Amino acid sequence: MFFYKMLPHVKKTVKCVELSHLPTWLNYNIGFIDRIDKRIFSTLKLKEQVIKQYDENKLDDVFYEKLLFIDNAVDIPSVSTTENDTLEVVFIGRGAPQKRVHLIAEIAGRMYGSGDKVHFSFVGDVEKIINPEDFPFSEFYGNVNDELLMDKIYRRSDVLILTSAFEGLPIVIMTMMAHGKVVLSTAVNGIPDYIEHMKSGLLIYETEEDKIVDKGVELLRLLLLQPNIKMELGKRSREAAIEKFSRTVFCKQYREVLK
Secondary structure, three states: OOOHHHHHHOOOOOOOOOEOOOOOOHHHHHHHOOOOOOEEEEHHHHHHHEEEEEEOOOOOHHHHEEEOOOOOOOOOOOOOOOOOEEEEEEEEEOOOOHOOOHHHHHHHHHHHHHOOOEEEEEOOOHOOOHHEEEEEEEEOEEEEHHHHHHHHHHOOOOEEEEEEOOOOHHHHHHHHHHOOEEEEEOOOOOOOHHHOOOOOOEEEEOOHHHHHHHHHHHHHHHHOHHHHHHHHHHHHHHHHHHHOOOOOHHHHHHHHHHH
């Protein structure tokens, strides 16, 4: 909000560039587009939403010319083969309501109770949402600021699980793809633009919470029963990351914007 509130007070000679990840403020920031030189969206779906908004408001072509889509970028690490006795599933993110971490905890509890060979880890301040003491069979790291530890977590995990109600494209998804791991996520916002179900990852299309849990359990069991699918999805995930998240392309596009 601060960005938009200060815009009227910035000199007209100052170039103003907006970077958006979510549609949260679209009905508000449209009032400032005559002062924004470029509007950059980190997912294609968000740019398409803004184009639709402009169409509905019959805006001049000059405003469309300011719209850009630029993927975020991540480092592409070396490939490391992980052979775990159990399927290692990790959640990485904030303990925010939108993340619906309680659904992941429910999936973990159900699979533990059924004796499935799956182990869940949680990275982030999830204790805001769930009590770690209720899940002694899972590992809770809390907030991790050690880059070496985070790299270790990425490398030893098999699956990243997200059950968010809405998302842009989290860096954690990009990073797991770059590591050649499987991403299992709800099919919200821009995520289906990057994860193709049963091709480069796994998507949950259900919207009711109990059905999301059911599908999450079902898809994780699929990976347990057919490890070849896990390997193939991870391989294609990494290929997609190399194609879409290259720093070379990213830097070239931003230099064009900022020159």
